[in-house]
Amino acid sequence: MLCFHFPLPFYHFLLIIIITIIQPYYFVACVPQQYGNKTLVEFLPGFDGxxxxxxxxxxxxxxxxxxxxLFYYFVKSESDPRKDPxxxxxTGGPGCSSITGxxxxxxxxxFAQKTFNGSLPILVSAPYSWTKFASIIFLDQPLNTGFSITSTSKCTDDLQASNYVYEFLLKWFDDHTxxxxxxxxxxxxSYSGIIIPVIVQLISDGNEAANKQLINIKGYTLGNPATFPEEKNYQIPFSHGMGLIPDELYESLxxxxxxxxxxxSPTNELCVQYLTMFKKLVSGIYDLHILEPLCGLDSPNQQQLFGERRSLGEDFVTLKNDDSICQESRVAxxxxxxxxxxxxxVQEVLHVIKLYKILF
Structure with missing residues (x-):
């Protein structure tokens, strides 16, 4: 994972699911503003040719x-876009721009380089892109994520965000028949594991209500998803299984x-005591990938996660260890x-609406 969206436990896995059971968990976020059309982009700053x-x-x-x-990037399949999926x-977060995907x-x-050198970062072709066999819409959502904007100051939650994505899809396919x-x-x-089942259900219900196939939904895929609030309870069994904590502490916990x-409960003094010991033992470990160095996780704009705009600012990580290891890390x-x-x-070529500096 390269975007620090949701504070998942100490593991990484890919889960492919083709079911549509819905149980949304709500997350509230506020934001600010306006319009554009589709544009064919043939050149990008930083890419040669x-x-x-x-x-x-x-x-x-x-x-x-x-x-x-809602702002999107659409890349056609490099094989047979007429037939390919x-x-x-x-992208999760909630509020991480799909530019990470x-x-x-x-x-x-x-990106060609590993760290910023003061000039415009260089882009190169990625050999293992999913666009080798599929067309992909990368969507900035929920509202005011990345380059997506709104003209009101209203709030949204997971259910509203899911409805917006569904409405987006209906209109996108209407324009790309x-x-x-x-x-x-x-x-x-990551956090999109919460809203994706809801979106799939909305698509399925919409097809059934229209008595025709509005969207040819076949399933959904989740990578390292958030699925339910109690996930963090599995940090401790995982830590024990990976040898990060001793057997005695695990049994006591x-x-x-x-x-x-x-x-x-604060009255459960032994639990509090052992949990404090656990946190101290793993405090120097990078919890998103335990085999990599801990180079910092905090966004300089973290206060905005529950306030105004959320975008790649939540992915932009401040290095805490200014050493050669961290300068070569994925965090950097x-x-x-x-x-x-x-x-x-870049923003001019992408034809984004220019209102103010985006906290990417």
Whole structure:
């Protein structure tokens, strides 16, 4: 994982699911503002020569008066876009821009260098892109994530965000009718594991209500997903299984905390004591990937997570250890997207709405 979206336990896995059971958990976020159209992008600052794939960017309005303008990147399959699957990619957070999926995870581009050197970061082709066999819509959501904006100051929650994505898809396919029969998947990682099942259910219900196939939904894929609030209870069994804590401490935690390490009564002094010992033992470990160095996790704009705009600012990580190991880490590489996406020439080529500096 390259975007620090959701504070998952000490593990990484890919989970592929083709079911549509819905149990949303709500997250509230507020924000601020306005419009655009689709554009074919043939050149990108930082990439040498014309792009070797079809890239389209644009805005689609959702909401009662289209007051929410959702920004997307669309990359056609490099094989047979007429028949290949099409998927929408939703990065987690909540509030991380889908540019992380485009440039760090499954897209056709990647940064050439590992750290920022003061100039515009260089882009190169990514050899293992999913666009080799599928067309992908990378969507900035919820509202005011990345380049997506709204003209109101209203708040949204997970259910509203899911409805906006569904409305976006209906309008996107209405404008791209050549893809309406392609197999379609909803995909994403981290916190999007909460909203993706809801979106799939909305698509399924919409097809049934219309008595026709509005979207050719085939399933959904989740990478390292958030699934339920009690996930963090599994940090301790995982830590024990990986040899990070001794058997004696693990047994004491199990006996005194009864498997619940989040809702602890202050009167349960032994549980509190052993949990404090546990946290001290793992405090120097990078919990998103225990085999990599701990180079810092805090965003300089963390206070905005529950306030105004949320975007790659929540991915932009401050290095805490200024040494050669951290300068070569994936954490340092995240800084590149901040400088690239905020470059005026990049924003001009992508045809984004310029209202103020985006906290990528």
């Amino acid at each position: 014309p792009l070797p794939f079809h890239l389209e960017t644009g805005y689609i309005g959702v909401g009662e008066s289209e007051e929410v303008q 099409i998927l929408i990619w939703l 485009l440039l760090y995870e499954i897209g056709p581009l990647a 050549e893809f309406i029969s392609n197999p379609f998947y909803v995909s994403g990682d 199990k006996e005194n905390c009864k498997g619940d390490y989040q809702n602890i 590489k995240l800084e590149l997207s901040f400088y690239w996406a905020n470059n005026p020439k």
